[in-house]
Amino acid sequence: MKEIVVIxxxxxxxxxxxxxxxxxxxGEDLIIADCDVDAxxxxxxxxxxxxxxxxFYSGEIAYIDQDACIKCGKCQDxxxxxxxxxxxxQYVVDPLGCEGCGYCARVCPTDAIxxxxxxxxxxxxxxxxxxxxxxxxxxxxxxxxxxxxxxxxKNEAKTLAEKENKIAVLVDGSPGxxxxxxxSLSGASFVILVTEPxxxxxxxxxxxxxxxxxxxxxxxCIINKADLNEAVADDVKKFLKEEDIVLLSEIPYNVxxxxxxxxxxxxxxxxxxxxxxxxxxxxxxxxxxxxxx
Amino acid sequence: MKIAIAxxxxxxxxxxxxxxxASYIAESRICVLSDLDVEExxxxxxxxxxxxxxxxxxxxxxxxxxxKCELCGNCQAVCNFNAVLKMGKMIMVFPELCHGCYACSxxxxxxxxxxxxxxMGELKSYKNxxxxxxxxxxxxxxxxxxxxxxxxxxxxxxxxxxxxxxxxDSPPGTSCPVIEATRDADFVILVTEPxxxxxxxxxxxxxxxKQMRIPFGVVINRHGIGNDSxxxxxxxxxxxxxxxxxxxxxIAETYSQGKLxxxxxxxxxxxxxxxxxxxENINSQxxxxxx
Ligand code: SF4
Ligand code: SF4
Ligand code: SF4
Ligand code: SF4
Numbered sequence: 001m002k003e004i005v006v007i008x009x010x011x012x013x014x015x016x017x018x019x020x021x022x023x024x025x026x027g028e029d030l031i032i033a034d035c036d037v038d039a040x041x042x043x044x045x046x047x048x049x050x051x052x053x054x055x056f057y058s059g060e061i062a063y064i065d066q067d068a069c070i071k072c073g074k075c076q077d078x079x080x081x082x083x084x085x086x087x088x089x090q091y092v093v094d095p096l097g098c099e100g101c102g103y104c105a106r107v108c109p110t111d112a113i114x115x116x117x118x119x120x121x122x123x124x125x126x127x128x129x130x131x132x133x134x135x136x137x138x139x140x141x142x143x144x145x146x147x148x149x150x151x152x153x154k155n156e157a158k159t160l161a162e163k164e165n166k167i168a169v170l171v172d173g174s175p176g177x178x179x180x181x182x183x184s185l186s187g188a189s190f191v192i193l194v195t196e197p198x199x200x201x202x203x204x205x206x207x208x209x210x211x212x213x214x215x216x217x218x219x220x221c222i223i224n225k226a227d228l229n230e231a232v233a234d235d236v237k238k239f240l241k242e243e244d245i246v247l248l249s250e251i252p253y254n255v256x257x258x259x260x261x262x263x264x265x266x267x268x269x270x271x272x273x274x275x276x277x278x279x280x281x282x283x284x285x286x287x288x289x290x291x292x293x
Numbered sequence: 294m295k296i297a298i299a300x301x302x303x304x305x306x307x308x309x310x311x312x313x314x315a316s317y318i319a320e321s322r323i324c325v326l327s328d329l330d331v332e333e334x335x336x337x338x339x340x341x342x343x344x345x346x347x348x349x350x351x352x353x354x355x356x357x358x359x360x361k362c363e364l365c366g367n368c369q370a371v372c373n374f375n376a377v378l379k380m381g382k383m384i385m386v387f388p389e390l391c392h393g394c395y396a397c398s399x400x401x402x403x404x405x406x407x408x409x410x411x412x413m414g415e416l417k418s419y420k421n422x423x424x425x426x427x428x429x430x431x432x433x434x435x436x437x438x439x440x441x442x443x444x445x446x447x448x449x450x451x452x453x454x455x456x457x458x459x460x461x462d463s464p465p466g467t468s469c470p471v472i473e474a475t476r477d478a479d480f481v482i483l484v485t486e487p488x489x490x491x492x493x494x495x496x497x498x499x500x501x502x503k504q505m506r507i508p509f510g511v512v513i514n515r516h517g518i519g520n521d522s523x524x525x526x527x528x529x530x531x532x533x534x535x536x537x538x539x540x541x542x543x544i545a546e547t548y549s550q551g552k553l554x555x556x557x558x559x560x561x562x563x564x565x566x567x568x569x570x571x572x573e574n575i576n577s578q579x580x581x582x583x584x
Contacts, residue, residue, distance in 0.1 A: 010333065011465055012304015016490065038466035039302030039497070041490040060373060080394055096472055096505075101394035102373045141501045142472045175303050175465065176332050179436045199551030200308070200335045207333060210433065228542075229549035253542065255518060262488055262519045 001161050002189040002289050007173035007181060007212075009204030011039075014224040014257060015194040019172040020045040021266040021278045022192075022285075027130050029167045029293045033157035034136035035150045035174050035184045037121065042172050043136055045266055048126030056137070057117040058148045060100035062093045068112035075104035075113060096142045121149045123156065133160060147179035154183065167291050176208075185212065190289045191219040192248065192281075197226060197233035205236065209243060219245045220288065222281055224257075226250035246288065248281035294576045295459045297478035299502075301494025303465035305484045306514035306538070309548055310568075311462035312339040313555045317565040318572075319424035323457050327427040327449050329474040330464040331414060331441045334428045338551045342421035350429060351410035352440050354391045355398045357384040362405040368397035377406070389436055414441045416448060425453070438470040446477060458572065467501045475502065480575055481509040482535065482568070488519035492526060499532065508575075512568065515540040536567040 008015040020042055023032050034042040069091060076084040076091060083097035105113040120143035128134045135157040139146050157169045174180035191212050195205045212219050221240050226233055240247050260270035268275035286293055298311045315326035328336040368377045376390035377397050388411055398406045413435045419426040429445040449459055463474040475481055481502050485495040502509045511527055516537035527534050539560050547554050554561040
């Protein structure tokens with residue numbers, strides 16, 4: 001079973017629209033995982049039924065039992081995150097500020113502080129309109145640990161793919177270069193980098209590729225809005241050559257790209273010309289990864 | 294006066310708006326632009342200014358001093374992040390995992406884990422006339438953005454007075470880093486696009502700022518593409534739409550060159566003018582209240 005991960009470094013490059021199109025082409029041979037949990041949008045194109053949902057708990061958060069508290073202030077003294085303000089003469093924990101280090105509970109003389117695992121999100125297992133299953137999630141507001149939620153989504157997808165003998169897992173990866181994208185990348189067989197020929201797009205492509213390189217994963221690149229700036233597009237292609245990244249496709253700037261999304265459709269369903277570009281990438285990807293779909 | 298510019302997801306034009314707005318305001322008064330997207334600061338690509346100051350930013354992590362250690366294992370027991378481990382006759386600290394809570398250090402019976410500084414990133418300050426640009430960048434592999442965001446805001450607070458307009462380009466998303474970047478703001482501008490993705494992410498962002506009880510308004514970017522669902526949503530929820538920026542290939546091209554937009558594109562200039570007037574309005578109201 002193979003794992004194909006789509007990432008982009010920066011947002012707004014069309015990553016999710018492209019992933020959804022690949023999901024459409026792969027149909028029931030794939031399990032889909034939306035690991036962009038911070039701004040999970042893929043479900044808007046896949047019509048999921050939210051068939052099963054499960055709360056996801058992670059980390060810790062402190063809670064002060066006011067009946068047991070003798071207001072000695074020790075907890076506030078040791079908290080390095082200013083997460084224990086005094087409100088109406090009571091010491092209380094600010095849940096958005098608490099890092100869950102547990103230090104306050106260890107120094108409280110009356111054991112008034114307990115730690116519990118907060119709910120940081122929900123994970124869904126859905127039937128989607130491409131005849132397969134998608135694992136997706138929603139991160140709670142202000143939650144930390146999105147890396148752990150990403151890992152959870154991915155592992156569920158892998159387990160299911162193995163159980164159902166699917167050919168591959170297709171992952172809509174997280175943005176950025178931090179912990180969530182590291183979780184998205186680990187174990188990948190192939191990475192698709194979606195970029196655009198802008199100064200910032202190239203900058204972010206280089207940064208995120210450093211990470212891909214560390215993992216030693218083979219990569220390909222789709223340049224979206226490829227005709228927006230020829231000079232930068234050339235720089236992008238030069239970079240791809242230097243790093244031995246396969247150029248999968250160049251998609252021209254076209255408002256139909258966004259129109260498709262507005263109509264709840266993938267690009268391959270909506271516009272023939274743009275669709276061809278995606279199909280062409282998909283053929284290259286399946287060849288490189290060595291799968292038949 | 295602190296304005297945070299945020300969006301539920303990346304790529305909606307947050308950085309474009311921050312850089313253009315700050316540069317425009319700086320034509321007539323002192324303005325600070327601070328890029329708090331410390332994982333991937335991008336604003337600097339659009340700002341031409343001179344580097345005037347640079348400093349390393351540190352976080353505190355424990356360092357093991359072998360001589361007095363009794364190998365009691367208490368440090369490992371109190372660390373909630375598995376960042377300190379007892380391995381045989383050694384105590385190992387994993388700096389990337391450490392949140393700097395001081396528990397192991399202060400609860401060590403023999404003071405064998407004093408807290409020491411470790412570099413987590415770099416802050417740079419640039420200046421061009423009235424425009425001050427402050428940018429921080431995490432070193433690669435460093436996972437915690439929040440402490441660096443905090444220190445960057447503190448730097449801006451220490452160096453610029455209350456009367457200066459401060460614009461913070463926040464990281465994308467709705468998790469800890471965004472909360473940290475926006476929690477002290479007087480006003481939040483949410484940038485979105487009029488598409489289903491834009492609407493979905495805007496709703497999450499609205500929930501986030503509402504939870505923090507900060508006044509906010511919306512700027513719709515790439516207006517004309519997609520549909521009117523974002524506008525309808527804002528009307529229903531009584532959310533102010535400060536202005537719109539049209540969808541225009543010329544804007545995308547100018548942006549792709551790493552250039553500011555408002556000097557050459559009239560529609561963008563109009564938009565930044567209306568936003569800056571909106572901000573001036575809030576600012577004078579705020580000053581009125583404190584007087
Ligand atoms: S658990 Fe840590 S961060 Fe949370 S309130 Fe207690 S000391 Fe502060
Ligand atoms: S340390 Fe315990 S008793 Fe003292 S103020 Fe905090 S919660 Fe109350
Ligand atoms: S708590 Fe202090 S004395 Fe005990 S093992 Fe850790 S470093 Fe050594
Ligand atoms: S300072 Fe806190 S997080 Fe860091 S190693 Fe010590 S106990 Fe763990």
